Amino acid sequence: MSQAxxxxxxxxxxxxxxxxxxxxxxxxxxxxxxxxxxFSAKAKVVLGPVDLSLQTxxxxxxxxTLGMRLGIATVVLYLAQGAMGYPVFQSTPEKGIGLAYMVxxxxxxxxxxxxxxxxxxxxxxxxxxxxALKLFAIMLLADAVLLVMGASWLGVLMGFExxxxxxxxxxxxxxxxxxxxxxxxxxxxWSIVKAIKAQAR
Numbered sequence: 001m002s003q004a005x006x007x008x009x010x011x012x013x014x015x016x017x018x019x020x021x022x023x024x025x026x027x028x029x030x031x032x033x034x035x036x037x038x039f040s041a042k043a044k045v046v047l048g049p050v051d052l053s054l055q056t057x058x059x060x061x062x063x064x065t066l067g068m069r070l071g072i073a074t075v076v077l078y079l080a081q082g083a084m085g086y087p088v089f090q091s092t093p094e095k096g097i098g099l100a101y102m103v104x105x106x107x108x109x110x111x112x113x114x115x116x117x118x119x120x121x122x123x124x125x126x127x128x129x130x131x132a133l134k135l136f137a138i139m140l141l142a143d144a145v146l147l148v149m150g151a152s153w154l155g156v157l158m159g160f161e162x163x164x165x166x167x168x169x170x171x172x173x174x175x176x177x178x179x180x181x182x183x184x185x186x187x188x189x190w191s192i193v194k195a196i197k198a199q200a201r
Contacts, residue, residue, distance in 0.1 A: 008067070008124075008126065008127055009066060009067030009121075009124055009129075010129060010186065010193070011065050011067070011070065012067070013193050029070060029074075030070060030073045030077055033062050033066065033070075033071075033077075033078075034074055034075075034077040034081060036058055036062065037055060037058055037059070037074070037078040038078070038088045040054040041053055041055050041088065041090045042090070052170065052171065055090075056116070056178055056179075057178035057179075059113050059117055059120075060116070060139050060142070060143075060179060060182040060183075061186070063117040063118075063119075063124060064120055064124045064129045064139075064186040065124075065129075067125045068122045068124070068125050069121070070121075071117040071118075071120070072114060072117050072118060072121065075113050079102070082097075082098070082101065082102060082110075083099055083102060084098065085097045085098040089102075089110070090106060091106075105154055105157055105158065106150070108149045108153025108154060109146060109149070109150035109153075111149060111153075112145065112146035112149035112150050115146065115149065116142040116143065116145065119138060119141060119145065120135075120138055123135070129187065129190070130187055131187065132183045132186075135182075135183040135186060135187065139179040140176070143175045147167070147168050147172075150167055150168075151163040151167030151168045154166060154167040155167070
């Protein structure tokens with residue numbers, strides 16, 4: 001991906017321009033983003049095989065703010081932490097750790113985080129993050145893909161008759177609300193950046 005495309009992400013406004021400092025800052029941002037995913041996973045409402053948490057909202061916010069490349073790097077780091085056995089997922093260590101957890105009921109959603117990040121981050125890199133309606137639409141699309149991926153794997157494990165009941169239906173309204181909040185926050189961030197730049201002139 002070209003630097004011209006990456007420069008459109010919101011976080012790029014705060015990144016140093018020099019090579020070494022930029023790389024160090026990006027690494028710190030990726031680590032901080034993975035920690036945000038850990039905290040959002042633990043803020044959950046127990047529903048059954050798959051619990052309701054703030055993770056989808058945090059994934060959407062990270063993808064919108066960081067853009068596709070840094071966003072994917074953040075989710076990959078988070079998943080790698082879980083694969084290595086760290087208790088970063090919703091119900092670890094109670095339901096097992098490492099790869100054993102990742103192929104459990106939430107496995108499809110974990111993989112879906114990468115796809116969601118790619119979809120939203122790709123759009124954000126191209127300026128969709130500056131318009132709340134466009135961003136909301138792409139977030140809904142990404143969330144729909146996530147739910148289908150998660151429910152599909154859940155169906156393999158528990159039977160497809162349970163996939164809708166436990167893997168999609170409980171999350172529709174909450175995810176719409178989370179997408180709406182995220183879609184409003186990012187353009188607001190751009191407005192703040194513009195105001196700061198205007199004052200600096």
